[in-house]
Amino acid sequence: MNQMTPPPKRPDREYAVTAFAGLDAVERPIPAWERIWNQGWVRKVVLIVLLAIVWEGYGRFLDNELLFPTFSATVEALLANLANGVLPNRAATSIKVLLMGYTIGVSLAMLLSVAAINTRIGNDLLETLTSMFNPLPAIALLPLALLWFGLGNGSLVFVLVHSVLWVVALNTHAGFRGVSPTLRMVGRNYGLRGFRYVVAILIPAAFPSILTGLKVGWAFAWRTLIAAELVFGVASGAGGLGWFIFENKNQLEIPSVFAGLLTVILIGLAVENLVFRTVEARTVRRWGMQH
């Protein structure tokens, strides 16, 4: 075995530190193309353009407008229907009903989750109701809704509320339960109670989950609405987008069917990227709760 020798004795040393004159020596700008590519929307637009090219190519290869119209034919039909005012009209009808159902659904979900976080029986109520109704497809309730509310917006709103309520309530409740005990104590330290406590502490602290719930609820609402409109079509002469798709399918105007579907997609993209993204940027990202 080697002998244990103590480490050598070394003198104390001091060094002079180089002073950097300006920021230039330490910081460098990112090249322009990299800055552009760092923008999320640029990358997404590139992806969408690529998808459109694939679509166009496949459509031309198939060469059957009744089965799969090309991207250009779809855009043509879209522009024609936009110009004659049919599509904007239908879209407006759909969005109006959608917003009505969505607002009511979200409000009810908030009430339910606040009751659930404050009382044990409210918690049981929420858990029982969501496990009962969340798996139930909204469309399955449509026949009943038609019976109760007749052929009209009432039925649509009813199924929309059903499709939004449970998923938003589940996410909101999960968010409330995930609020850190320290933040809860801070809120109570300020003397906040009841409604003010929920608004000032719980909702902002649970906002990432709530936002996810709102997004999923929005998507569910769209699906349900289009499906419901396809099934029972027009009410009082003012059909929505689903009706538009159904009508054009019956007339074998397949490019217009695609144009209808494309409109649904475009509205979805717009809401996700303009509304939800803005809300996210102004809230959870800014607060450092989500990255």
Next chain:
Amino acid sequence: MSESFEPLLDVRGVTLQYRTAQRIVTATHRVSFSVFPADRFVLLGPSGCGKSSLLKAVAGYLDPVEGEFHLRGRQIKNPGPDRMMVFQEFDQLLPWKTVQENITFPLLSTKRLPKAEARERAAYYIDKVGLSAFAGAYPHTLSGGMKQRVAIARGMAMEPEILLMDEPFAALDALTRRTMQDELLRLWDDTKFTVLFVTHSINEAIKVGNRILLLSPHPGQVRAELDSLPREDPDPAALLGLERHIHDMLFA
């Protein structure tokens, strides 16, 4: 001598219990002490002595099964802004509010001050803790020490009857912790606020406190109540002696 003063906080024979699913745990057993205005009163003890539970009970989060808490003669029942709490955790600031808003929010929500004055007072205390450059920053952009400074500024801006500090520096690195202890003492020199401070560090207790309550563990009981050393002349021999004395009482 202090008997002639009215105590600010009076803790009389307090027993605290925790209820878990399987058993009931006694955290403290018949603890009594009094805190007087401008005291820097330290609760010191090893983990399991119930010092944090005692502080939470003073804050009103925990009801005693026996005994009472009185703040200026009134019994403590609920949490309230007359006892501002500074927690150990860095997540005690509201992430959706800037440094300034975090300090003005309790002032406004308890209707202590109108908006303009709340802002003024916030700016004053932000300056006191040396964070004027970060008044508009969100908490997630701050370091741990800076977050604790904001929490202290928030507590002090409310000008509570008593400031409750639950191991506020325990999660900080050693260097930052020493700076923060000095800063706290400097702030105290300015405004002479009353603070109830929980720590498990003998060294911190002697440095920060003027009066130290020693608690023995399982369940927490008062082992001793002593004066700390004068701050002006930290005589190394006396410091070492007091540290050893406290250590012996806690672990012998």
